[in-house]
Amino acid sequence: MSSISAHGLGGADDLPISGSLAIVGGTAALAISFVVLLLAWRQPRFGRAGHELAVPPPIARVLDGSWFRAGLRVMGIAFLAFMLWPALLGRNDLANPLLGVTYAWLWVGLVPLSLLFGPALRAMSPVRTLAELLDKGTGRSGGEGVVPYPAALGYWPAAIGLLTFVWLELISPSSTDVGVVRLWFAFYLAAMLLGWAVFGTTWIGRADPFEVYSTLVGRLSLWSRSASGRLVLVSPLRNLSRLRPEPGLVAVVAVLLGSTAYDSWSSSATWIRYVQSNEVDVTRLGTALMVVIILVVGTTFAVASMTTAVDTRRSARKELPRRLAHSLVPIIVGYMIAHYLTFLVEYGQQTLIQMSDPVGSGANLFGTADMEVNYWLSQNPTVLASIKVLAIVVGHVLGVMAAHDRAISLLPRRHHVVGQLALLAAMVGYTFMGLYLLFGS
Template identity: 30%
Template sequence: MSRRAGDVAGTAVRRGAVWTAALAVASVAFSTPALAHAGSLAGSLRSVPAPFWLVVVSGGGVVCVSFLLSAFVTDDETLDAFGRAGVRIGGLAGVVATAEAALKLLGVAALVLVVAFGLFGPPVGIANLGVLLVWVGWWAGFTMVTYLVGNAWALVNPWRTLGATLRDRVAAVRGLSRPYPDQLGSWPSVAGLLGLVWLEVVSPLAVNPRALAAVVVAYSLVTVGGAVVYGDAWFRRADPVARVFRLYGLLAPVRRGDGGLSISVPGAGLTRTRERLGTDDVAFVVALLWVTTLDGLVVTVAWGRALDAAGAVPAWLVNLAGIVAGFLVFLGGYRLAASVARGTADTYVTVGFVAGWFAPALVPIAAGYHLAHFLGYVVGLAPALVAVAASPLSPPANPSVLAAPAWFGGLQLAFVVLGHLLSVWVAHARAFGLFPGRLQPLRSEYPFVAVTVCYTMASLWVVAQPTVGGVAG
């Protein structure tokens, strides 16, 4: 192949980024403000039927009590045994290899279906297979499977499959393959995650199949281009979607090993990992925690009132400012906790090291809130997905949607609190893996328990808020 072809392929990432930005601007300019995330497909979520002050206070109290109870378990051997407990299932090399090939093919086929039905299918989101596959089947359902069961995204990921195939075919092109720039770190994934969520909020992606297809195509160009140029490093450092699923996979009980599977205690992967996250990786974990909270916040009456109070300021700008400000508040609170923890633990370990060491403990909080927000959503829209998938070319005009029962609000609260309880336990185990003795690890946890209580109260406040079109809790 010619040098010119290599140069063209080498600029795929830059061109894709320009196209993505252009689509974002166009979607903002030519659409009315809408709650365009997944929840706008149907009103399957309801606020919690309890006074929100009671919900907030009781939830924070549960987290404090859980820390006091975990403080009694201060034996290194017990903590290590708990983290390593599990069952290994071997002799599955052939089955695993076949499953891997099938999952790769399934991922590429799903991507083709999403784009095809987004461009040429029914114009109504609830009746479009592409829209339902993205929001119900993938972002809600598949994500839940990732942290509740196991992470298969590395195999399903269609962009990774396509990128690896293209990279192998054009590997001989001089100057095409390049090392990932270390100076960028993981910051592109932080900006990418916040940017995708902002685009999700301000654009009609859940109700406009054409807009969704355009964004998917643009994202595919950027991601496949990055994979061709930088290889697997693109998915480890820059791709926000791959990084989200990797973190959630560490929480899951089932993990893939050499020639088989291992089943362990949920969260054990987060306690076992010995890697200390850098500043950029910590920012990504906090961003994940913030955007899961934001998913519920943007459908509340409180968020709508904030948009109304902005007056003549464009809604897209208010949303952007809110997303960035919320992320900075969450990140600042966590960094403050790390700084205080260094003092309470009386250690010479740097603040950056402490922040990176305890950051994996935030993942269960994000997963718990995702489960609370999306389980009712999946249950409510599952009949619509089945009906449309059975006849995608001529779907029913008004697919059935299930309404969540009144008691489901209490279940949402339970998921949020359980995520925070697991977070406290992971932080407890990691503290004893870093600091010696029994008192120093406990003292290092005090600030993190405090910030976890604040995160809990904020999350429960969001869950307890009345949603747009809903009733007050």
């Protein structure tokens, strides 16, 4: 039986080169890419209008058709209904597919799903479907709430929701207790529907942690909408640059990046030796450490972003972190791939096997109960380690490209170099720490 915590990070010995060389090489590649960008990329490109490829009308009609959208909604509701079976009647152990669906399919699986298809969760979200049905049942039009959603609230509710989820997954001693996971989702659904009742469906787009997470990652997909609402294909970084800089966005990316960094550190030999050799409350210590890491990530990025300002007005400086926050999304994706690839592939297969027997009755509903997990990735550590290094380095290089393009659109030409140095230093630091935590700790 696979363990729910078997993230399979590997180690420095898995690399065809030394861990220290990988760290130095990765950070050097980031610095060199920045220099190349300064020399070759002197005008902002991603903010320009156009540069879109219209999806062929027959395909667009299908994807935008009411039947296709309804089909996705039905699939989402049907899957939720099925998962209520093991959630309410299944065994309280690792054989319950609720755990794998939550931690592998939903949390990690959202990354490849959103990269391929855009904000996929929004299209099939059971929460949105329930809200739309309630809108029709109560006669509310346009998803309007009792009061307008406060603009100042932005993505802060999603940041809080994400923090509670990663705490449950990474720190809570009851993370594999089916009853506790079921209770978390009950509170999550209640919070979404209560917010919907007050603020309308805008609340879901700003407060649902999974939808916000999927939408952020989906900005790196090829799928987008033109200003007129037409379905188009666009380069991922151009698509990413269209993310609206709303309040709370920095908090969301800080939670995503910081929690993954904490997970890497908590899996390290150094941390494990410390915990085993000291009488400490691991839950409290882990909570404090994760919060500190998230705060460090958010603070360093905010400070580095604000130093790019030429305008000394406080209001102008405060806007910069959220206007540059989109550049952390490729880094988050790189971290997620590097850290959770093995977990998704191997525990995801185990979950597929368990889905055929949702309550442990010996059933084989989908014919997958007799399948065996393929451990090819774990059995080829050099390939796995190379993928991890590439994911982190490529993610950071794409992040630097996104930040550079936005920075030169905000800065006068004479400040293009000096104005970006603090932001470059922060990203080099993230690269160094990411590779160190993955291979050197």
